[in-house]
Amino acid sequence: MIRKAFLLSAASMIAASVAAGAQAQERVVNVYNWSDYIDESVLDEFTKETGIKVVYDVFDSNEILETKLLAGGTGYDIVVPTGTFLARQIQAGVFQKLDKSKLPNIENMWDVIAERLAKxxxxxxxxxxxxxGTVGIGYNTKKVSEALGIDEIDSWDVVFNPDNLAKLQNCGVHFLDSPTDVVPSVLGYLGLDPDSHDPEVLAKAEEALLKVRPYVRKFHSSEYINALANGDICVAIGWSGDVFQARDRAAEADRGVEIAYAIPKEGTQMWFDQMAIPADAPHVEEAHEFINFIMKPEVIAKASNYVFYANGNKASEEFLDPEVRDDPAIYPDEATLEKLYTTTPLDPKTQRVMTRLWTKIVTGQ
Amino acid sequence: MGRLATAIGSRLVIAVPYLWLLIFFLVPFIIVFKISLSTTAIAMPPYTPTFGLEGGISGLVEGLKELSADNYTWLLDDPLYINAYISSLVIAAVSTLITLLVGYPIAYGMARAPTALRPVLVMLVILPFWTSFLIRVYAWIGILKPEGLLNQFLLFTGIIDSPLVILNTTTAIYIGIVYSYLPFMVLPLYATLEKMDYSLIEAAQDLGCPPLTAFWKITFPLSLPGITAGCMLVFIPAVGEFVIPDLLGGSQTLMIGKTLWNEFFSNRDWPVSSAVAIILLLILVVPIMFFQRAQANAREKGL
Known part of the structure; x- marks a missing residue:
C-alpha cells in the first residue's frame, strides 16, 4: 500500500506540474470528485460560459481523498469530501476559507441544510x-417478501434483529464496511444516542452487531451495488444514491430484479458531500467561479436529475425532474427529515476505539 | 591510464545498482521507519514531529528526542496484529504449497515436451499477464459466486443440488492466490527442469531404478533451486497480498495487508501503519536471506 500511495502521490505531483505549465496559456480548474457523480454536460457548459477548462478526476473513497490531502500538494482546486471527513480536514488545515464575495449564487442555498452543516x-x-443523502436499507422486494412475508421494509429491525436477519441469510446480506455509517444506525435502533462517543455506549452497538454478524455475507462499501442489481444479495445497508444506481441497473438488465430503498422509521444518518478548496490550490479564482456556477439552480438540478441525489440548493427545486423531487427516498418529507440526524467527527482516540470494535465485528477477532 | 579508466568504469558500473538500492530502498525505508517512531496528529502530514534539515542540527536533535517506540509496543499489546501476521503467513505458506503441487507437474510436462512445442507452452503460461491482474481477479468473482459459472455448471451436471458458497470464503482466497501466482512457480521450475540432463534418468532406469525412485533421487534434488525460487516468488508477495483477499475473501479473513490498510486509511494512523509495515518487512527479510543463501549454495555446487 505504501508503494501504491507513493505512486499516487507521484502521479498527482505530475498532474500538478502539468497543470502549472498550462496555467500560462489558458485558465484551468482541477476538480476531484466522486466517481459517477455529475452529468458531464455540466462541465462543458461551464467551459462554454467561462472559457475555463475543467480537468475532472474521480475518486471512490473518502479515505483515499483524505490521504492525498494530508500528504499535501495534490494540485486539485476543488475536492468533494463528506462532512465528517471535511471537519477533521479543516482542523488539519487542509482547506482555505471561501471568498463569499465571489459566490453571489450562495443565496440559492437551502438554510435547513446549511444549518445542519454547521456541525x-x-x-x-x-x-x-x-x-x-442518507444511510438506509436497499433490498430486493421479491426476495424479501418471500423470506419475511413483508412487502416493504420500514425499520432497522429487519437488519439488526438476529431473528429477521437469519431468515435473510441465504438470499444474501451485505453491510457497509464503514463503522461511522453503521454504528450510529445501530445505536439509533437500540434507542441510544446515535452520536455517542462514549466507549461503553459503543460497546452496546458492538454487542448488537456481533449477534447479527454471522448472517452477514460481506462487509464492503461498493460491491453491494452490483450484487443487489444482479440479484446476488437481497438486503444491504447502503447509501441512498448507490442503491438507486443498483435499482436503475437492475431495471436496465430487466431480469426480474426489483430494488427498493428504505429510510427506516427509527431515523437514520444524513451525510453531505461538500465542495472545498485546498489551501495550496493553484487556481483559487477559477475554483470560486466553478463553485458559483454549480450553485446555479438549473445546473445543480441537472446534476441531481442525473445522479438521483438530493442537493442543498433550495432554488433548484423547480428544475428537478418530478421523479427525483417527489421521491421521498431522495427528498424525504418534513416528518422524516426531522428524524434524520448528523454525527460529529470522531477524535483520534474514539476513532481508534471505533475501528478496533469494527475489526472485531468484521473479522471476529 | 587505460587500466585506471577501466577500473573507474567498473567501479561506476557496480555503483549504479547500489545507488539504485540506496535511493529506492534504503531512503524510503528510513522515512517509513522514522514515521513509525512518530505520534499521530491532526495536521498535514498527520503525524508529529516532522523535521527536516531546515531546522539545523539542534532542530534535528529536538525532533529525534520526540521519537518513541510506543507504536511497536502497541502492536504487541493487541493480539489483533500478531494474529493478522500469523494468519497471513499461514495463508501464504498453504498457497505456496498448493501452487508447488499444481505447478510442478505443469513445469515437468513442459520440460519434457518436444523442443518445438516448448516456446508455445511458455507463451501460454505468460499469456494471462496480457490481461490486467485486477480484471482476472474480478473474473473469479463471476466464476465463484452463487449464481456463477462454476455453480451453474455443477448444478447442470447434477453433481450438486444447491449452489456451493465459495466466494467470500478462505477457499476463494486460496483459489485466487494459486491462480494468480502459478506462473511465478511454473517458470523457474521449468527453467531448472529444462536444463536437466535426462540421460541421468535413463542411466538410473538402465540400472534397474523404478521411475518413481528415479524421480525422487535424481529429478527432485536437481530441481531444488527452481523449487526454492518459485516458492519465494509466490510466498513473499502472498504474505502482503491485499487485492485478492479484499475482492474474493470474506470479512472473517484477517490478513496483514488489510490491517495495514485499515491503520493507514480508516484510522489515519500513519505511525502505527508504518510500524506494521516495518515488522512485515523484517518478517520477509528472513525468507529472502534464506533464499539468497540457497542460491549461493546452488551456485557453488554448480561450479
Missing amino acids: YDPGNEYSINYMW
Missing part, C-alpha cells in the same frame, strides 16, 4: 454543499 463546517466558511 462540520462552523459558519459554513470552508465549504458549499454539493449533494446529500
Whole structure:
C-alpha cells in the first residue's frame, strides 16, 4: 500500500506540474470528485460560459481523498469530501476559507441544510454543499417478501434483529464496511444516542452487531451495488444514491430484479458531500467561479436529475425532474427529515476505539 | 591510464545498482521507519514531529528526542496484529504449497515436451499477464459466486443440488492466490527442469531404478533451486497480498495487508501503519536471506 500511495502521490505531483505549465496559456480548474457523480454536460457548459477548462478526476473513497490531502500538494482546486471527513480536514488545515464575495449564487442555498452543516463546517466558511443523502436499507422486494412475508421494509429491525436477519441469510446480506455509517444506525435502533462517543455506549452497538454478524455475507462499501442489481444479495445497508444506481441497473438488465430503498422509521444518518478548496490550490479564482456556477439552480438540478441525489440548493427545486423531487427516498418529507440526524467527527482516540470494535465485528477477532 | 579508466568504469558500473538500492530502498525505508517512531496528529502530514534539515542540527536533535517506540509496543499489546501476521503467513505458506503441487507437474510436462512445442507452452503460461491482474481477479468473482459459472455448471451436471458458497470464503482466497501466482512457480521450475540432463534418468532406469525412485533421487534434488525460487516468488508477495483477499475473501479473513490498510486509511494512523509495515518487512527479510543463501549454495555446487 505504501508503494501504491507513493505512486499516487507521484502521479498527482505530475498532474500538478502539468497543470502549472498550462496555467500560462489558458485558465484551468482541477476538480476531484466522486466517481459517477455529475452529468458531464455540466462541465462543458461551464467551459462554454467561462472559457475555463475543467480537468475532472474521480475518486471512490473518502479515505483515499483524505490521504492525498494530508500528504499535501495534490494540485486539485476543488475536492468533494463528506462532512465528517471535511471537519477533521479543516482542523488539519487542509482547506482555505471561501471568498463569499465571489459566490453571489450562495443565496440559492437551502438554510435547513446549511444549518445542519454547521456541525462540520462552523459558519459554513470552508465549504458549499454539493449533494446529500442518507444511510438506509436497499433490498430486493421479491426476495424479501418471500423470506419475511413483508412487502416493504420500514425499520432497522429487519437488519439488526438476529431473528429477521437469519431468515435473510441465504438470499444474501451485505453491510457497509464503514463503522461511522453503521454504528450510529445501530445505536439509533437500540434507542441510544446515535452520536455517542462514549466507549461503553459503543460497546452496546458492538454487542448488537456481533449477534447479527454471522448472517452477514460481506462487509464492503461498493460491491453491494452490483450484487443487489444482479440479484446476488437481497438486503444491504447502503447509501441512498448507490442503491438507486443498483435499482436503475437492475431495471436496465430487466431480469426480474426489483430494488427498493428504505429510510427506516427509527431515523437514520444524513451525510453531505461538500465542495472545498485546498489551501495550496493553484487556481483559487477559477475554483470560486466553478463553485458559483454549480450553485446555479438549473445546473445543480441537472446534476441531481442525473445522479438521483438530493442537493442543498433550495432554488433548484423547480428544475428537478418530478421523479427525483417527489421521491421521498431522495427528498424525504418534513416528518422524516426531522428524524434524520448528523454525527460529529470522531477524535483520534474514539476513532481508534471505533475501528478496533469494527475489526472485531468484521473479522471476529 | 587505460587500466585506471577501466577500473573507474567498473567501479561506476557496480555503483549504479547500489545507488539504485540506496535511493529506492534504503531512503524510503528510513522515512517509513522514522514515521513509525512518530505520534499521530491532526495536521498535514498527520503525524508529529516532522523535521527536516531546515531546522539545523539542534532542530534535528529536538525532533529525534520526540521519537518513541510506543507504536511497536502497541502492536504487541493487541493480539489483533500478531494474529493478522500469523494468519497471513499461514495463508501464504498453504498457497505456496498448493501452487508447488499444481505447478510442478505443469513445469515437468513442459520440460519434457518436444523442443518445438516448448516456446508455445511458455507463451501460454505468460499469456494471462496480457490481461490486467485486477480484471482476472474480478473474473473469479463471476466464476465463484452463487449464481456463477462454476455453480451453474455443477448444478447442470447434477453433481450438486444447491449452489456451493465459495466466494467470500478462505477457499476463494486460496483459489485466487494459486491462480494468480502459478506462473511465478511454473517458470523457474521449468527453467531448472529444462536444463536437466535426462540421460541421468535413463542411466538410473538402465540400472534397474523404478521411475518413481528415479524421480525422487535424481529429478527432485536437481530441481531444488527452481523449487526454492518459485516458492519465494509466490510466498513473499502472498504474505502482503491485499487485492485478492479484499475482492474474493470474506470479512472473517484477517490478513496483514488489510490491517495495514485499515491503520493507514480508516484510522489515519500513519505511525502505527508504518510500524506494521516495518515488522512485515523484517518478517520477509528472513525468507529472502534464506533464499539468497540457497542460491549461493546452488551456485557453488554448480561450479
